[in-house]
Amino acid sequence: MRARDLSAGYGRREVLTGVSLEVEKGKLTLVVGPNASGKSTLLKTLAGILKPLGGVVLVDGREVHRMKGRERARSIGAVTTSRPQVSEMTVEEVVGMGRYPWTGPFHLLTPRDREAVERAMEVTGVVHLRRRRVTELSDGQLQRVLIARALAQEPDYLILDEPTTHLDAPSRIEVMTLLRDLASEEGVGVIASTHELELALRFGDKIVLVSSGTVKVYQRPEDAVGDPEFAGAFSVGRSISLSPVSLSVEVLQRPRGDAPKAFVVSGSGTGPPVFRALVRGGYEVSAGVLHENDIDYHVAVSMGLEVVSERPYFPISEGALRAALERASASDLIVFTYPPVGPLNSGNLRLLEELLSMGLEVYGVGSSRTYDVPGLRVVGSVEELPIAGERRISVAPALPPWSGTRYTGSSPRSSGSSRDRSS
C-alpha cells in the first residue's frame, strides 16, 4: 500500500500534506504523534474512508479511493475508534459481519466464509469466547474481537486507529503482540496509531511520525530515537528524553535553581526508582560511582543526572572515588541503595566509609537488602526518605480515615542540610 504525495483532511480543511509512505505486507508500521496531529485523518484516508484532498493512495497499483466498496473491503480492513452498538451480538456474529464484502444480499455464510471466521478468531485468540455476548467482554477482549472482525475480511492490509487507547496495561501489550504477530506470521500489512511511545518503539518495524502537518517515516525505531526532531515533536519544553539503548522514555530532571542536592550510590538496577523519586521530590540528583555498562548509568544519563562514572569492567579508580566524594559531601542528602557488590565496585563501600567518617548522614534504602553497612540510617522504602520542603513523594502511603486529628508525617521538617543531627 502506497501513499504518494497525499494531502489528507476533511472537506476543504487540509490536515496533512506531502505525505508519501509505504505500508509493507508482513511488517507492523506504527504511527505516533502528538494529539490532534492528524493520525486518524491519515489512517482513514489510507483506508479509503476519507477522500484524499490531493495525491493518491494505491493498493497493488489501484487507487483506493476509486475502488468499489466491496472490492476495497476485500483488500483493506479497518478498525476505528467507534464502539459498535451491537450489545446483543455474539462474538461469532460480530466476527461473521467481517465477511460482508464476500456474502450475498442476505449475508448467508458459506463454508468458506465460516472457515475465514474461524481462522480470524483463532489468530486473535477469541475462539473460546465465540458464544459470549459483546456486553460480557472486557475492553481487551472486545478490541481483539473487533480486530478479528476486520481480519475476517481476509484483507491484505489492516489499518487500526488507536487500538490500545482505553485499554489497561496488560491488554495493551496483548493487542500490540497480536498486531505484530499478524504482520510477521500472517503476512498482513498492519499500520496502527498509538499514544504509547515506548510500545511503538518496541513493537514497530517502521515508525511514522505525524506532526506539524506532515509525516516523517523511520525505517527502524532506532532511527526515530536518534532523531532529535522525533523527541522534539512530543515534548513540551523538553521534559522527556529517549534512551537509544533502552528505547525508553525518561523524564528529564529539571531542578529549580535553589533545589537541594541529592547523591545516590547504587548499581545494577537498584538506582532508577530512587533517582526518579528524588527527582520528583524536587532534588537535583547526582549519582556515582557507576560503571558505564550498568543500567543505572544509562537511566541516569537519560534522566540528565550528573554521573561519576567508571569504565566498564574496571574497578573503581581513585580518581572516580575522589570525584564522588566531592559531590556527595556537597549534597544535602546521600542515599545508598544496597546494590550487589563485587570486586569491581567495592570501591563504593569505601566511599560510604569515608562519608560516614566525615560525619555525614547516609540513608540506606532497601528492605530486601542482603547485607548491612554499619552507620547508615536505614529506611524500608523510598517513601520514607526525607523530602525537601513540603513536597512528598507522589506514591503516598495509605492514609487512615480522617478522624479529626491532623496527620503528622514521620519525616522531620528539613530546612536544608541533612547534617543537622539534632532533628
Next chain:
Amino acid sequence: MIAVLLLGLIGGYLAAGSTVGAGTVTVTREIERTVELRTTLTERLVQTVTLTRELPVTVTRTETQVVERREPEVRYAKLFSIERGDGYTLVKDGLNRTILLVRRGQSAPQNVRADLVVQVPVERAVLMSATHVALVERLREYSPGIWDRVAGIMWGRSYQWFFREVERMIEEGKLVDVGAAWSPDYELLVSLRPDLVMIYTFEGDPVRSKLEELKVPYVVNSEYLEDTLLGRFEWIKFVAAFFGLDEVGAEVFRLVELRYQLTSHKVSASIEALDLRPVKVAWFSVYRGTIYVAGGLSYVANSIYDLKAVYAFSDLKVTGGAQVSLEEFVARASDADVLVVSTDLIQSLEALTEEIPQIAEFKAVREGRVYRFNSNVYQLGYMDTEGWFLDLASMLYPELFPEHTPSYFVAL
C-alpha cells in the same frame, strides 16, 4: 310571344285562389305549427306559430302558451327534489342520486332510470343523525307506529337524547344502537338487514364507500347544508316519502310554513306600526379563543333577515360558518342589541367574559340580552322549527312577544 307569356303569368296568378273583388286581389293561406318548447318539473311550454299570407305580405303570428302547470313540490329546499309519476315517486337526494320509490306490492315502472329503488313504506330503516330522528318524531304524531319501521340508529352514545321515547326504545332494545356515525358497527348494521339507511355524508366519506361496498341501500340527507330555515325543515317531505307519509309530510310542512310566515308578518307589521328601531344581532361561538360566526348567507342570517333585523356579519358571503378575528368581532358586535352564543358549552356570562374579556363592554351584555343554545336545540329545536323561529323573534323583539319564553335558547 311576349303577350302570351304575360297573359299566362297573370292567369296563373289569378288562378291561385283569389277572391274576385272589384280592383283588389287577396290571397289568404294559414299554416299552423305547434312546437313543444320544453317540459320541466313544473310546467309544459308549447309554442304555436301561425302563418297567414295576405298579398303582398306574410303575417306571422307566434303564440306561446303554458299548456300544463304543476306546483313544485319542494319550494324552499335546494338540495333535494320530488317528482310524482304514475304509481311511483322519483326523489333526488343530497348527492343528486335518483331514487325510485315504489309502493310495496306494486311493480316498478319500466323505463324509469334510477340509482336506487326503494319499496315504501320502509320496514327496517336505519338513521344516522339525531336530526333524522327529529323529523321522524314529528311525523310520529300522525303515525304512531312509525318507529316500528325503524330498526336502528347510529348513536354510539355520542350525545344526550332529548327524545324520551327514542331513548326508552334504545334501552329496551326495540331500536338497535349501531355505533357512532363516523364509525358504525357494520356487522350489526348488516345483521339488521336494513331496507334503507339515511345518512349525511361528505367528500371522501369512508362510511359511504363502505356502504357502497356492502351494497346496503342508502340515501343522503343534506338538510344541514340548506341555507334557509324552511329549506331545512322541508326535508320532512323527503323523510315522509320513505315512510309512505307523503301527504302528512306536506301538510306538516304547510303548517310550519304558515306559522313561520305569520310570525314574520307580525314582526314586520309591528315594526312599521310602532316605528321600531332595527335590531342588530350577532350570532357566534367561541372555543379556546377562536371566534366562529354564522355566515351572512346561512340559514341563521336568513332567518334574521326574515325578521327584519340586521345581522352583524351579513357581508360574510358564506352559507356555513366562518372564523373571524377578535378585533373584527369586537368592531361589529359591540353595538349589537342581541348576542346569541351558538353553543351550550358556555353556561354563564362569567365563562363568556373569560373567553372574550372585551365582551363585558358590549351593548347586549350591558342590557342583558345575551342568549345561548339550549342543549336540546339540535333535536327538539329542529323538530319544532316554527318554535325555534318564534324563540328567535321573541329574543329580538321581546316587547312583541311578552308572554313567550324561549325553549331552545337560554338567557345568560
Next chain:
Amino acid sequence: MRRYVLPVLPASLLGSVLLSAATGSVKVPLESVIGGLLGFRAEGLAATVIDLRLVRTVAALASGASLGAAGAILQSLFRNPLADPFVLGISSGSSLAIAATLIAGTGLGLISSYDPQALYVAGALGALAVSLAVVALSSLLRSVLGLVLVGVMLGYLASALTTLLVITSDVERMRAFTFWTLGTFSASKWSVVSSVLPIAIGSLLVSLLVAKPLNALLFGEETAASMGASVRASRVGAVAVAASLVSCSVVVSGPIGFIGLAAPHAVRLLLRTEDNRLIVPLSALVGAELAVLSDVAARTLMSPLELPVTAVTSLFGAPTVLVLVMRRWGIR
C-alpha cells in the same frame, strides 16, 4: 429460546387471525368462520359478516406488518430504541399528505373520492418528506431523546397543518378525520386493501434486503464503509423502504401508533439478538399480530362504539416508552 420462538410466532399469528374472524357483534358459528377462512362461502348474513371481519383482518395484517418492519428499520437506522413511525412524526406527515390530497384534491377535482393509488403516492411522499427531515435534523441532535423530540415536533407540525386543513372543511368531516387520524380498521374496503397489499408485500420483501447494510451500520458509518457497505445508499434505501411501508399502513388504516415501537422490542426481547436479518421480518410478524389483536379489542371493548386503534395500542405502547426511557437514564 430461539428454537421455540421461531415456530410459535407464526402459529400465534394464525390464532389471532382466527380470533379476529370469529369475534364480533353478530354471532357466527365457528365452522362457518373456519370455512370462510379456507375459502368456502357461507350463506347469507354469515357470509357478509365474515367478509366484513376478513377485510379488517387482512387490513390489520398488512398495516401491522408494515409498521413492524418500518419500526425495526428506523430503530436500527437511528440507533434509537424510541424510534417508531408515529413517534418520529412520519405517520403524521403521511396522513397530512393524504388529508391534503383528499380535501384539496377532491375539491380541485384532481382525484375522485377515495382513490387508493393516488393516496398511497401522496402518503409515501409525505412520509418520505418527514423521514428526510428527521434524518437531516438527527445529524444535528445525536442524543436519543433529541431525535424523539425532533420527531414529536414534526409530528405536531404535521398534525397542526392537518387540523388546519380539516377545520376549513365542515364539521362532519372534522369528526370523521379526527377519528381517522388515530387509526381505524372499521372502514376497511377490499378495493383499498387489495390495491395496497401488493405494494406492502413488495416493500416488505425489499426491507429484507436492507437488513444486511443496517447490520453494517450498527458498527458505525466509518466501519461500515470499510466493510464495503455504501453508507449513503443504504441510508437512503432504508429510509425509502420505511417511508413506503408507513405509507401503506396509513392509506389502509390511518396512522397507528406504537406498533412500530413495540414489535421490534418484543422481538429483541424474545430472541436476544441485534441481527436485523431476523429482527426486520419477525417485527413484521409481531406487528401484524399486534395490529390484529388491537383491532379485535378496538371493536369489542366498548361495542357498539368503536375505539380508535391508537387508543388501544397506547395501552401497551405508553408503558413501553416509559420503561425504555427509564432504562436509558439508568433508573431501575
